[in-house]
Amino acid sequence: MNAPESPAAPTNRLAGETSPYLLQHAHNPVDWYPWCEAAFDKARREDKPIFLSVGYSTCHWCHVMAHESFEDPALARLLNRAFVCIKVDREERPDLDRLYMAYVQAVTRGGGGWPMSVWLTPELKPFFGGTYFPPEDRYGRPGFARVLESLAEAWRTSRAQLEAAGDDTVRRLQAFASAAEAAAPADADTLDRAAAAFLSAYDPRDGGFGGAPKFPRPSVFAFLLRHAARTGGQPPRDAVLHTLRKMADGGLHDHLGGGFHRYATDAAWLIPHFEKMLYDQALLACAYLEAWQLSDEPLFADVARATLDYVRRDLTGPEGQFYSAEDADSPLSDAPGLMAEGAFYTWTRREVTDALGETDGARFAAAFGLGRSDNTVEGRHVLAVSREGARDVLAQHRDTLLRVRAQRPRPHRDDKALTAWNGLMISAFARAYLLSSDPADLDAAQRATAFVRRHLADAATRRLRRSSRGGTASGDGFAEDYACLIQGLLDLYEADFDARHLAWALDLQALQDDLFWDPAGGGYFSSAEGAADVLIRIKEMHDGAEPSAGAVSALNLLRLAAVTGSESHRKRAEALFGCFGARMREQPESVPHMLGAREVSLCPFQQIVIAGQPEAADTRALLQAVRPCASFNRIVLLADGGAGQAFLARHQPALGEMHPQGGRAAAYVCQDFACRAPFTDPEALRACLRGKR
Numbered sequence: 001m002n003a004p005e006s007p008a009a010p011t012n013r014l015a016g017e018t019s020p021y022l023l024q025h026a027h028n029p030v031d032w033y034p035w036c037e038a039a040f041d042k043a044r045r046e047d048k049p050i051f052l053s054v055g056y057s058t059c060h061w062c063h064v065m066a067h068e069s070f071e072d073p074a075l076a077r078l079l080n081r082a083f084v085c086i087k088v089d090r091e092e093r094p095d096l097d098r099l100y101m102a103y104v105q106a107v108t109r110g111g112g113g114w115p116m117s118v119w120l121t122p123e124l125k126p127f128f129g130g131t132y133f134p135p136e137d138r139y140g141r142p143g144f145a146r147v148l149e150s151l152a153e154a155w156r157t158s159r160a161q162l163e164a165a166g167d168d169t170v171r172r173l174q175a176f177a178s179a180a181e182a183a184a185p186a187d188a189d190t191l192d193r194a195a196a197a198f199l200s201a202y203d204p205r206d207g208g209f210g211g212a213p214k215f216p217r218p219s220v221f222a223f224l225l226r227h228a229a230r231t232g233g234q235p236p237r238d239a240v241l242h243t244l245r246k247m248a249d250g251g252l253h254d255h256l257g258g259g260f261h262r263y264a265t266d267a268a269w270l271i272p273h274f275e276k277m278l279y280d281q282a283l284l285a286c287a288y289l290e291a292w293q294l295s296d297e298p299l300f301a302d303v304a305r306a307t308l309d310y311v312r313r314d315l316t317g318p319e320g321q322f323y324s325a326e327d328a329d330s331p332l333s334d335a336p337g338l339m340a341e342g343a344f345y346t347w348t349r350r351e352v353t354d355a356l357g358e359t360d361g362a363r364f365a366a367a368f369g370l371g372r373s374d375n376t377v378e379g380r381h382v383l384a385v386s387r388e389g390a391r392d393v394l395a396q397h398r399d400t401l402l403r404v405r406a407q408r409p410r411p412h413r414d415d416k417a418l419t420a421w422n423g424l425m426i427s428a429f430a431r432a433y434l435l436s437s438d439p440a441d442l443d444a445a446q447r448a449t450a451f452v453r454r455h456l457a458d459a460a461t462r463r464l465r466r467s468s469r470g471g472t473a474s475g476d477g478f479a480e481d482y483a484c485l486i487q488g489l490l491d492l493y494e495a496d497f498d499a500r501h502l503a504w505a506l507d508l509q510a511l512q513d514d515l516f517w518d519p520a521g522g523g524y525f526s527s528a529e530g531a532a533d534v535l536i537r538i539k540e541m542h543d544g545a546e547p548s549a550g551a552v553s554a555l556n557l558l559r560l561a562a563v564t565g566s567e568s569h570r571k572r573a574e575a576l577f578g579c580f581g582a583r584m585r586e587q588p589e590s591v592p593h594m595l596g597a598r599e600v601s602l603c604p605f606q607q608i609v610i611a612g613q614p615e616a617a618d619t620r621a622l623l624q625a626v627r628p629c630a631s632f633n634r635i636v637l638l639a640d641g642g643a644g645q646a647f648l649a650r651h652q653p654a655l656g657e658m659h660p661q662g663g664r665a666a667a668y669v670c671q672d673f674a675c676r677a678p679f680t681d682p683e684a685l686r687a688c689l690r691g692k693r
Contacts, residue, residue, distance in 0.1 A: 010027065010029065011026050012026060012027075012028060012030065012031055012032045013031075013032060013033050013034065014026040014032050014034060015027075017034055018470060018472050018474055019057070019089040019091075019092055019416065019467075019474075020057040020089075020414045020416060020469070021055060021056050021057035021059075021062075021089040021414070022034060022087050022089055024057055024063075024066070025066060025070060025087055028066070028071055028076065029070075029071070029072075029073050029076035029077075029080075030070050030076045030079050030080065030085050031079075031080045031085055032085050032086070032087045033084065033085065033086050033087070034086070034087065034088075035086055035088050035093060035096065035533065036533075037533070039086050040122065042084050043084040043122035046084070047122070048082065048083055048122070048155075049082075049084075049119050049120060049121060049122070049127075049151070049155050049162075050083065050084045050085075050086055050119065050120040050121070050122065050124070051079060051083040051084070051086070051117070051118075051119055051148075052086050052088065052100065052116075052117070052118045052119070052120055053070075053085070053086070053087050053088070053115055053116070053117055054087075054088045054089075054090050054096070054097055054100065054101075054114065054115065054116040054118070055089070055090060055114045055115040056089055056090050056091050056114060056325070056414070057089070057324075057325070057412065057414040058275045058276075058277070058324075058325040058326060058327040058328065058411075058412065058414055059114045059115065059275070060273065060275065060327075060328045060329060060341055061113070061114065061115060061131075061132045062114055062115045063339070064132070065115050065132050065133065065144075068134065068135045069133070069135050069144045072135065075144060075145060075148070078145065078149070078152075079148065081152075082148065082151075082155070083119075083148075083152070084122075090114065090116075091324060091414075091416070091418060091467070092416075092466055092467050092474065092475055093466075093475065094478055094480065094526060095478055095526040095527040095531070095537075095538075096534065097116070098538055098540060099173065099534065099536060099538055100116060100118045100126055100129065101116060102173060102176065103118065103126045103129055103169055103173065104116055104118060104129040104130065104131065106172070107128075107129055107130075108130060108131075111130075111131065112131065113131045113132075114131065115131060115132055116129070116131055117129060117130050117131065117132075117133060119151055120166070121163055121166045123166070123535075124535045125163075125166030125167065125169060125170050125535065126169050127162045127163070127165045127166040127169065128151060128162075128165075130147075133147055170536065173535075173536050173538065174536055176538065177525075177536050177537060177538040177539065184578065184581050185574060185577035185578050185580075185581050185584075185598065185601075186577065186580075186581055186584035186585060186595070186598050188602060190584055190585050190588075191227060191584075191595060191598060191599060191602070192227075192231070193585075193588070194223070194227075194584065194588030194595050195223070195224060195227045195233070195236055197588050197589060198220060198223075198224060198236075198239075198588070198589065198592070199235060199236065199239060201589075202239045203267065206246050206267055206269065207239075207242045207243030207244075207245070207246035207247065207269075208246070208247075208267070208269070209243075211267050212264070212265060212266050212267040213264060213265050213266075213273075214252075214263060214264045214266070214267060214269060215262075215263040215264075215545065216247060216252070216260065216263070216280065217545075217592065218283035218284055218286065218287045219543045219547050219551070219592040219593035219596065220592040221240045221243070221244070221287045221290075222286075222287070222290075222592070222593065222596040223592040223593070223595040223596035223599065224237070224239060224240050225237060225240055225290060225294070225632075226596050226599035226600060226632050227595075227599055229599075229630075229632060230599055230602065230603055237294070240287075240291070241291055241294070241295060244287060244291050244300065244303075245299065246268075246269055247260070247269050248288075248299060248300075248303045248385075249269070249384060249385035250264065250268060250269025250270050250272075251264070251269065251270045251271055251272050251375055251382035251383065251384045252269045252270075253269075253303070254276075254310070254345065255368065255383045255384075255385075255394060255398075256394075256398055256401055256402050256405060257310055257313075257314070257402065257405070258305075258307050258308075258309050258310035259276055259280075259306070259307050259310035259311065259314075260276070260280050260284050260307065261273060261274050261275065261276055261328075261345075262274075262276070262277055262328070266374075268374075269384075270374060270375045270382060270384050271377060271382055272342075273328055273341075274327075274328035274329075274341055274342040274344075274345055274411075275325060275326065275327055275328040275411075276315075276325060276326045277324070277325045277545070278311070278315055278322055278323065278324050278418075278421045278424075278425060279421050279424055279545065279546050280545070281307050281308075281310065281311050281425070281428070282311075282421065282424035282427065282428040283424060283428075283546075283547075284307060285307045285308055285311075285432065286427065286428050286431055288300045288301075288303045288307070289301075289304045289428075289431055289432055289435060292304060292435065293435065293628065293630040294630050299391075301435075302391075304432065305432075305436075308428065308429060308432055308444075311425060311428075312440070312444055314413070315413070317415065317417065317451075319447070319450075319451045319454075319455075320446075320447025320448045320450065320451050321417035321422060321448060321451040321452075321455070321468065322417060322422050322425045322448055323414060323415045323416070323417065324414040324415070324416050324417070324418055324421060325413070326410075326412070326413050326414075327411035327412040327413070327414075328341045328342065328411065329341050329411065329412070330343045330344040330408070330409055330411040330412070331343070331409035333407075333408050333409065336409060340378065341377070342377045342378075342380070342382070343380075343409075344405065344409070344410060345382065345383075345405075346377055346378075346380035346381060346382055347370065347383065348370075348379075348380055348381065349365050349370045349371070349381070351404070352364055352365055352370060355400055355401055355404045356397055356400060356401070360397060363393055364393055364394075364397055364401075366386065366387060367385070367386060367387055367389065367390035367393040367394070368381075368383040368384060368386055368390060368393075368394070369381060369382075369383070369384045369385075369386035372384075372386065416467045416468065416469040417455075417456070417467060417468045417469065418466065418467050418481075419452060419456045419464050419465065419466060419477055419481035419484070419485055420478070420480040420481045420483075420485070420546070422448050422451070422452055422456075422485070422488070423452075423481070423483075423484030423485035423486070423487060423488035423489075424484050424487070424488065424546075425488075426445045426448050426449055426452075426488030426489075426492055427484075427487050427491040427492075429441045429442070429445035430442070430445040430488070430491040430495040431491055431495075433445065434494065434495060434627045435627065435628065437624075442495055442496060445488070445491075445492050445495065446492070449488065449489070449492060451468075452485060453504070455468045455471070455473055456468050456473055456477075462507060462511060463476065463477060463511060463515075464476075464477030464481045464482060464485065464508070464511075465477055466478060466481060476527075476531075477528075478526050478528075478549070479512060479515075479516040479524040479525065479526050479527075479540075479549035479550075479553075480526070480540070480546070480549040480552070482508050482509075482511065482512035482515075482516070482549070482553075483512065483524075483549040483550075483552040483553045483556060484549075484552055485508060486505045486508050486509055486512070486552075486553075486556045487555070487556055489501040489502070489504055489505040490502070490505055490556065490559050490560075490563075490635075493505075494635065494636050497614060497637075497638035497640065497644060498644070499643060499644040499647040502563060502647065502648075503647065505556075505560065506560065506564070509557070509560060512524065512553070513572065515528040515529055516528060516529070516549075517572075518539065521579070522575050522576065522578060522579035523541070523550050523576065523579040523580070524539060524549050524550050524553060525537040525538065525539055526538060526539065526540055526549070541580070541583060541590075541591075542583070542587075542590040542591055543590065543591055543592050543594065547593035548591075548593065548594070550576050550580065550594065551580075551593035551596075551597055552593070553576065554573050554576045554597035554598075554601075555596075555597040557570070557572050557573035557576070558573050558600055558601055558605060559605075559635055561573070561605070562605045562607055562635045563635060563637065563651065563652075564651035564652060565651060565652045566651070573597075573601065574601075576594075576597075577594075577597075577598055580594045584598065596632075599632070600632055600633050603632075603633045604633070604671050604672050605633050605634070605635070605671070606631070606633060606634040606635075606669065606670070606671045607634075607635055607637060607668075607669075607670040608626055608634060608637070608667060608668070608670075608689075609636075609637045609638075609639050609655060609658050609668040610622050610623060610636065610637070610638050610639065610665060610666075610667050610668075611639040611641075611645075611658045611659050611660050611661075611665060611666045611667075611668065611678070612638075612640070612660050612664075612665025613640065613641070613665070614638060614640055616665060618664050618665040618680075619638075619665040621665075621682045622665055622666075622679070622680075622682055622685060623636070624682065625667075625683070625685045625686040625689070626667070626686075626689065629686065629689040629690055637655065639656075639658045639659070641659070645658075658678075661678050661680055662680065664680040665680065666679065666680050667679040667680075667685050669685075669688060669689070676688070
């Protein structure tokens with residue numbers, strides 16, 4: 001993040017926006033516009049190309065380019081003279097980001113990232129693009145000034161060629177957006193080959209799949225664990241658990257404050273890129289919770305707990321909403337005007353011994369690698385487990401070191417609440433409650449859900465909004481907002497059995513299908529039908545740092561089918577598997593979350609209906625028997641004898657006939673349209689679910 005501007009600094013049109021990223025640029029000398037019709041109209045009237053800059057508020061290289069170029073008056077004059085300049089927060093407009101990133105990746109042959117820099121015709125057609133440009137030629141990259149001058153000259157002298165290039169780009173993007181995948185969904189052999197492909201890239205020493213830089217990919221973990229459960233294969237399970245242990249040991253993990261940084265620059269997870277994203281916390285918390293269910297290893301429970309505690313402490317707003325991210329950069333303690341990556345998180349040996357004393361400081365330094373040379377950033381150490389017993393040492397001194405760290409200037413926090421990411425975090429807290437029975441976990445999920453309903457759902461249209469900050473909601477929701485919130489609502493129902501969550505999930509699924517489904521090619525477009533300010537509606541057809549809307553929706557639809565008995569939900573899930581079929585066969589590494597959903601679809605979905613009063617001891621005992629039993633193809637419903645059971649029975653009448661037995665709460669285990677005799681004994685139910693007699 002850049003140092004704050006003086007109050008006297010000039011402002012541009014971004015000063016009226018709510019996005020923290022756009023506000024970071026509100027005092028640039030560049031005449032920035034947000035993405036809006038006024039900017040497009042100016043480009044048409046003045047016959048100028050558009051310079052589109054896309055990034056996000058916790059992006060390190062976005063800050064670098066802002067400081068080097070957008071704060072430079074000479075470069076700003078060049079931009080303002082020759083171009084209409086537009087700033088976009090990729091987190092607020094993922095549809096625009098995906099569209100123009102597809103173009104940038106095509107012209108750079110696979111390159112991409114942020115900041116993203118794209119030049120468009122006044123009709124929004126891209127004709128040149130890249131990512132970060134230094135102000136002058138360096139790093140093997142052309143200087144930004146030279147690029148601007150060349151493109152301004154080309155617009156004057158070779159306009160026809162640039163417009164032709166834009167037209168050709170549009171045709172290619174339209175073909176990409178409308179292409180229908182093969183109709184045959186992936187079969188079991190395809191899933192076997194996909195698992196083998198991931199395992200061939202597995203690093204048996206340090207964990208992870210592939211070399212440096214290493215990104216944690218929770219979707220890969222989920223797929224491999226589901227594949228192992230379906231096939232009985234041990235290697236996929238072992239690879240995931242080993243990777244999670246190594247990630248927990250390394251500098252990617254914030255040992256003091258909890259949570260995970262964005263990625264590691266090395267193969268051993270030691271040196272992170274220090275930004276913290278909400279979606280990483282949500283997805284990784286779920287991965288560690290699942291690992292705990294499978295293995296009973298306390299380490300996994302501890303890491304999940306610390307991650308959730310970090311989110312509750314540092315990324316939760318006053319109304320329960322979850323904030324988006326924390327920056328990699330922060331001010332230096334001894335030079336507050338200067339920013340450095342990782343300054344908040346790294347330590348010198350002297351800082352540790354000053355805090356703990358010589359003896360305890362030496363023990364801590366040895367335990368967390370303050371004598372190593374491979375975990376340093378600008379002469380300061382990233383904490384990483386370096387010897388046996390390190391976690392016992394940490395438990396003794398965490399509070400002291402956290403108090404010392406809390407005195408440092410904190411990284412910038414992006415305090416907007418995104419619907420999709422809040423949905424993912426609601427899932428994480430709801431799933432944690434199933435294992436922890438900690439009411440604070442349930443409260444966190446419920447408060448965030450209430451916030452989304454209050455601030456991010458339009459009461460009149462029932463449609464979702466994308467983001468909220470400072471009480472102001474902005475932008476229509478995208479496909480992933482619907483998909484991730486539906487997932488969160490389904491998980492929250494299984495935590496508190498409030499049927500209103502199911503009702504809202506069903507309503508949102510119907511809206512998602514109406515607004516985003518492609519009736520010709522299948523799959524969900526990112527933006528809604530009728531979106532007026534998007535050149536081309538495209539689909540997210542791969543699982544990146546966040547799972548695609550299609551992959552999340554496939555599993556949602558399977559779960560909704562199990563709740564309602566709806567054949568239409570099952571058929572739409574199958575259509576999604578067909579839409580992604582070719583990718584699952586030919587590029588499995590690009591769609592791990594969809595592969596995991598397909599694994600679920602190949603196993604019979606199990607309904608467990610607990611008939612009893614929600615707060616009764618015998619009902620709770622049956623629920624406690626169900627919840628620790630790891631399973632990915634199961635949904636738990638509560639027949640409470642009241643409104644909740646009546647709601648379920650409207651969709652599946654048989655659920656209305658499930659009642660306690662002999663005055664005791666009863667569990668009905670149903671699969672393939674048949675139910676076992678009801679269980680009233682928790683141990684017998686537990687044995688049944690674990691596959692024992």
